[in-house]
Amino acid sequence: MAPERMGDDPSVPTLTGLLAERARRSPDQEFLRFGDESWTFAEIDAWTSRLAHRLIETDGVRAGDRVAIMLPNIVHWPVVWLSALKAGAVAVPINSSYKKADLTFLLRDSGARVVFTDGERAGLLKEVSAAEGDLTDLRIVDVAEDGSEPFPATAPEVRATAETLANLQYTSGTTGFPKACMLTHDYWVRLAWTCAAVTGLGADDVLLTAQPFSYMDPQWNTAVALTVGAPLVVLPRFSASGFFADVRRHRATFFYVLGSMPTLLFKQPPSPDDLDNDLRLVLCSGVPVGIHAELERRWGAPWREIYGMTESGVDLFSPVDDVATVGSGSLGLPVPTKQVRVVDPQGADVPDGEPGELIVSGKPMMLGYWNRPEDTARVLRDGWLHTGDVVVRRPDGGVQLVGRIKDMVRRGGENIASAEVEAVLERDDAVVAGAVVAEPDETFGEEVKAFIQLAPGVPADRTTAARIVDRAGRQLARFKVPRYVEFVADFPRTPSERVSKPALKQRAAAEPGVTYDLGARRGTAAATATDFLGVEVVRGVAVLTLRRPEKLNAMDVATRLRLASAVREYGCGDDVRGIVLTGQGRAFSSGEDLGSVPASYEEVRTAFESFHDITRAVLETRVPVVAAVNGLAVGGASEITLCCDARIGTPATEFYQPENSRGITISNASSLLLTRLVRNHAMRMVLGSPRIGAEEALRIGLLDEVVAPDELVDRAVDLVLAWTPESNTTALHLALLRPEPEEIERAFAREDAAARSAWESGVFSAGIEGFWATKGAGK
Structure with missing residues (x-):
């Protein structure tokens, strides 16, 4: 679309009208692409019509009813959105990662009658619905069987206008819980029209988005695709390491990023393929000033600032040909349909160069906050939206962000x-x-x-x-x-x-x-810790760290039971994509804490059972478990690494299994798992009890990789992420690749019998005394 049309009124006033127009004019043109699958405008038009009929005739949805969507980035998200609009309903996007508190609030506040979800989230929705008396009538629809097939492929007789409410789009306000912005069809169509003109996009372009669909960005990208007749590629999630490979693979010409995404992309190692792309333009909110020019040089396309809010859609933009703004920090100029002012707390305009609050008026604009008249009146005053952002007006008329006054x-x-x-x-x-x-x-x-x-x-x-x-x-x-x-x-x-x-x-x-x-260099704080076990979530991966460096992370029964419990807690795959086990200090772990040596066979059995419990916990997980072996791994600790799906070490990594040479016992993990890893080296490792350093461990296959110490945990996390793409079959393959539970239990039984024999013969006590005499690890 030509930039000079930016201030015109859209030619079609509704989203549903845009879809019908595209299906009529270019039915076979690709519209949506998810992974290797794609759908044309005609296919989506027919599907959404059938689903709209289902909503009306099966679910009893009437004009103005709210239909919630709690889904990851799959094609059903935009399909349900457009279907709800065809039925005259109001869409309520819900973040697919929300838990009970967030979810309960949004469902109750919006008054949603129907919610579309998938099998992974249906249980949580049912739990919330059953627990909340006013939500018991909520209809929960699994998109795997949306029930639309028998219905007509022509749209229902529902008439929407530009001012018909389309979305309750929740956004965190300055205080309190999230508020829902009431967004009309005109809001979405005008936002798309303006962005299409800003970018000059046309039917030959390929749009790409990686943000969650419940947020604004993939939705306005969908509206832009409908406006210009171009395909939209939707990635499962944003991954800085794989993003530009997807840009190249899909031959994308345009994408939008915000927040930390430009910085994360810039921090990826440069590649000879960086310039091998079809990019024509990148829009960004908050492009870092210091790397703006380098971003453009590295990927060979202009990066231009665009500013807006959920409440107002788009307000400011930097023209594509305005190279002077690169690296300046300017948010750009007002779009033709908006007016902006910079005011003091009393609402008076401040001179250029002085900070004040940015306020905007014009279209697009929300109608107000759902069920929040006081909040609406506070933010929308005399036709002006008070953004809460502190800015200064530049000499060139542009606007530069200073900070926020929002809490x-x-x-x-x-x-x-x-x-x-x-x-x-x-x-x-x-x-x-x-x-x-x-x-x-x-x-x-x-x-x-x-x-x-x-x-x-x-x-x-x-x-x-x-x-x-x-x-x-x-x-x-x-x-x-x-x-x-x-x-x-x-x-x-x-x-x-x-x-x-x-x-x-x-x-x-x-x-x-x-x-x-409680986080990490690139992680989010997680969850649980004790004096001896630290737990943090790094980029969606649970990192469990043994924290007794003064004891070389030696473990007693309580430590092992807590470790097994943490593995089970995170191993279901509901909250994290995988687990990394590591240690603090110079040892992964020196195994059994010889300061708490068993004094009876029952204590021996308890000690062995706690080791067994870790083995069971690791092999029962539905997510990959990676050992980040930061140093010495002795005895039972060495065995724990064998239970993991991969081992990554440092030059200081050393494996040592001295029990057999001391006459104490055989090892369940060694006897069962070691032969799967190193085959003919297993006998030497168990019976000869040599110390295996990192170089040798890598050579024989005991380690998968050796990295620098400061890269160890990050590399282990990277491996988990690589093994767990969206909609993958990781859990199935883990179950197929790991030993059967019956094999494990037979190994446990053999070890228990050997342990009893060693105890009764006095070999166990003699072996422990031998450790003390030679100052063995774990003392």
């Missing part, structure tokens, strides 16, 4: 309301009060930090911090969970008894306390 955290493009996280934290009995603020972060822009006042008697230590965050993480989406926790004795407060966050930040800067970082 929220913007993490990697996600808007997180502080009050929502605070409400969850304060449900914990250990918490008296909490205050959530934004902590600057190089990669994500901002991270979530929680200041917490504890109840009397609760220790202010890392274990407490991790437990509180763990509980919060069971109610919040992962990106909302605090990474940083700082305990405080009290809070500075305003006269109205609210926490004064500016005063809190000033106090923390002047008198910093201990801040617990």
Whole structure:
């Protein structure tokens, strides 16, 4: 579309009208592409018509009813969206990662009558529906069998206009829980029209998006595709390492990124293939000033800023031919259908160069917040939307962002309301009060930090911090969970008894306390920790770290049972994509803690059973388990690595299985699993008990890879991510590749019998004494 048409009214006023027009004019033209499958405009038009009939005739949906969508990036998402609109309903997008607290609130607040989901999330929806009395009539539809096939492929007799409500699009506001922006057909069509003109896109282009479909971006991308008649490629998720390979594979000419995505892409290793692409233009919200020019050089296409909000769609843009704005930090100029002002707190315009709040008016614009007249009146005043962003107007008329006056955290493009996280934290009995603020972060822009006042008697230590965050993480989406926790004795407060966050930040800067970082360099805080076991989620992978470096991470029964429990907790695949096991310090683990040697056969049996429990836990998981062997792995600890699906080491890695040479026992994992790995080397390793260093372990296949120590955990996480693509069959293949449970149990029985024989003969005690005499590992 030609840029000069940006200020025109759209030629078709509704999304459903756009789809019908495309199906009529170019029925066989590709519209949507997910993976290796694609659908034409005509196919999607027919499918959405059938599903719209089903909604009306089977589900009893009437004009204005709300239809929720809780799905990952699969074709059914836009299909359900457009079907709901054809039925006259209002779509309610729900983040597919939401848990009980978020989900309950959105369903109740929106008044949704029907929700479309998949098998993975249907159980949670049913649980919420059963637990909440006002949600018991919610109809839950699994898209695997959407029931649309018998219905007509022509659209129902439902008439929508430009002002017909299309979406309740939830967004985190400045305070409180998320609010739903009421977005009309005109909003979506006009937003698409403007973006198509800004970019000059046409039918020969290929659009690509990687953000979750429940967010704004894939939806307006869909509307742009309908406007210009171009295909839209939808990736399962954003992956910085694989993104440009997908751009090349799909021959994409356009995409939009925001938040931390440009930085993450820039941090990928340069490749000779970087310029081998068909890109014509990239739109970005928040392109980093320092790398803007390099982004363009590296991938050979202009990156241009575009500014907007869920409430207002698109407000500012940088023209494609305006090379002077590259690296300037400018948000651009107003689109022709918008007016912008920069005002002081009293609403008076401020001079150019002075900071003030950005306010905008014009189209597109939300109707207001659903069921929130006071919030609507506060934000929309005299026809002007108050954005809450502090900006300055540049001499060239452009606008430059200074900061935000909103009480929220913007993490990697996600808007997180502080009050929502605070409400969850304060449900914990250990918490008296909490205050959530934004902590600057190089990669994500901002991270979530929680200041917490504890109840009397609760220790202010890392274990407490991790437990509180763990509980919060069971109610919040992962990106909302605090990474940083700082305990405080009290809070500075305003006269109205609210926490004064500016005063809190000033106090923390002047008198910093201990801040617990429960995340990782590129991770999100997770879940659980004890004195000997740390758990954090790094890029969606649970990293379990043994933390007794002063004892070379030696394990007693309690340690092993806790480790097995953590493996089971994360091994179901509901919350993480895989597990990495590692140790703190110079040892992965020196195996059995000889400071707590069994004094009876029953204690021996208990000790062995706790090792068995770890083996069972690892082999029962539905996700890959990778051992990041950071150093010495002795005895039972060496066996634990054998149970894992891969082992990555460092030059300091060393395997040592000395039990047999001491006459203590055979080893269940060694006897069963080692031969699968190193075949003819197994006898020498078990019976000869040599120390196997990293180089030798790599040569014989005991290690899969050796990396630098500071790369170890990240490399293990990378491997898990590589093995778990969206909609994969990882769990099935793990079940096929791993030993059968019956084999494992037979090995356990043999080991138990050998252990009893060793105990009764006195060999066990003699072996332990031999360890002490030679100062063996684990002392």
